[in-house]
Amino acid sequence: MAQKDGNLTLTPSKFRPKINACHPARGPLQEHALTSPHLDPARNTVAHFRQLHRAAMPLVLPNAWDAASARLFEHAGAAAIATTSAGLAWSLGHADGRALPVDEAVGAVARIARVLTVPLSVDIENGYSDDPKAVVELVQRLLDLGVMGINIEDGRDAPAILTAKIEAIRAFLHRTNADLFVNARTDVVLAGLAEPSERVEETIRRATLYSAAGADGLFVPGLREPTEIEDVALATRLPLNVMAWGGLPGAAALYKLGVRRLSAGSAIPQLVWGQAERAARGFLETGHSDPLSADAKPFAEVQQLFAASR
Incomplete structure (x- = not known):
C-alpha cells in the first residue's frame, strides 16, 4: 500500500485472487415494509438496502440510539439507519x-x-442468546417491525457459535420466503483475539465461515490499517464494513481499499453526551442561559421532524 499526494495507490496483495462482491440472494425473497405512516415503499426493501452496498461510495451510517436520533439522521441525509447497540443500551439505562x-x-x-x-x-449483538432458535425468534420479531438488516457478532465466542446462528437465520428466511441483510461482525481485531501478525488471516478465516453460512456482509470493527483493510476486502466475497476510528481514511479512500460500508458505531452518542455533560456542568456552575442556546437546534425544527407521526 502506498500513499502519494493524498491518493491511495493499491499494491499487489497475496489476498488479491478473491473478488469483493456481494452475496447472491438465497432462495425466494419477500420484502418487508416499515410501518411508518410516511414511508416510501421503493426505498424500504431489503433489495434496496442490499443495493446500497454496491454503490460507487461506501454506505455511510451514522448509528442511531433512539427514535429521535434516527429521525434526525434521516433528515440529515442518511440513506439508511443502523442502530448502535452501545448507544441503545445506554439510552435505556443498561451497560453495553x-x-x-x-x-x-x-x-x-x-x-x-x-x-x-x-x-x-439493527445491531443485535450476539442475538442475546447462544441458542440459534432464540435468535431466530428475535429475528422474526424484527422482521415483523420492518427491519431490513441486522448485525450479529461473534464477540469472544467460538466462530462455530455464530456460524450456527447465521445458518439458522438463513434457513428460517428461506422457509418463510423472507429476506434480511445479515451483517456478520467479527471482533478478532477489536477484542485482540489473535496476535497482530495473525489477525488478518484469522479475520479472513472467520469471514469464509460466515459467508458459507449465509452472511451478506462482514463487519470488522477496529480494522483501520489501510493494508489490512485492503487484504480483508480482497479475500472475501462479502461487502466489508468498518467502523469510524481516529486516523481512519475518509470514505473515498476507504472505497478504493474495498470498503463498502462505514459505521459510526457509538461515536456520535459519545460525542453528544460529552457535549451534554459540558453544557449541564456549565449551567450548574453558573446558571447562565446563553450557552444553552448557542448551538441548539430550534424547537420548531425538531418538532417538525415528528409532525407526520402525530
Whole structure:
C-alpha cells in the first residue's frame, strides 16, 4: 500500500485472487415494509438496502440510539439507519455488552422503525442468546417491525457459535420466503483475539465461515490499517464494513481499499453526551442561559421532524 499526494495507490496483495462482491440472494425473497405512516415503499426493501452496498461510495451510517436520533439522521441525509447497540443500551439505562433485555431492545426498535422512511438495520449483538432458535425468534420479531438488516457478532465466542446462528437465520428466511441483510461482525481485531501478525488471516478465516453460512456482509470493527483493510476486502466475497476510528481514511479512500460500508458505531452518542455533560456542568456552575442556546437546534425544527407521526 502506498500513499502519494493524498491518493491511495493499491499494491499487489497475496489476498488479491478473491473478488469483493456481494452475496447472491438465497432462495425466494419477500420484502418487508416499515410501518411508518410516511414511508416510501421503493426505498424500504431489503433489495434496496442490499443495493446500497454496491454503490460507487461506501454506505455511510451514522448509528442511531433512539427514535429521535434516527429521525434526525434521516433528515440529515442518511440513506439508511443502523442502530448502535452501545448507544441503545445506554439510552435505556443498561451497560453495553449483551446486558439489554430483549423486550426492551425490540420496543426501542419499534419506536425507531415508526419514524423512518429509509431502511433500518439493527445491531443485535450476539442475538442475546447462544441458542440459534432464540435468535431466530428475535429475528422474526424484527422482521415483523420492518427491519431490513441486522448485525450479529461473534464477540469472544467460538466462530462455530455464530456460524450456527447465521445458518439458522438463513434457513428460517428461506422457509418463510423472507429476506434480511445479515451483517456478520467479527471482533478478532477489536477484542485482540489473535496476535497482530495473525489477525488478518484469522479475520479472513472467520469471514469464509460466515459467508458459507449465509452472511451478506462482514463487519470488522477496529480494522483501520489501510493494508489490512485492503487484504480483508480482497479475500472475501462479502461487502466489508468498518467502523469510524481516529486516523481512519475518509470514505473515498476507504472505497478504493474495498470498503463498502462505514459505521459510526457509538461515536456520535459519545460525542453528544460529552457535549451534554459540558453544557449541564456549565449551567450548574453558573446558571447562565446563553450557552444553552448557542448551538441548539430550534424547537420548531425538531418538532417538525415528528409532525407526520402525530
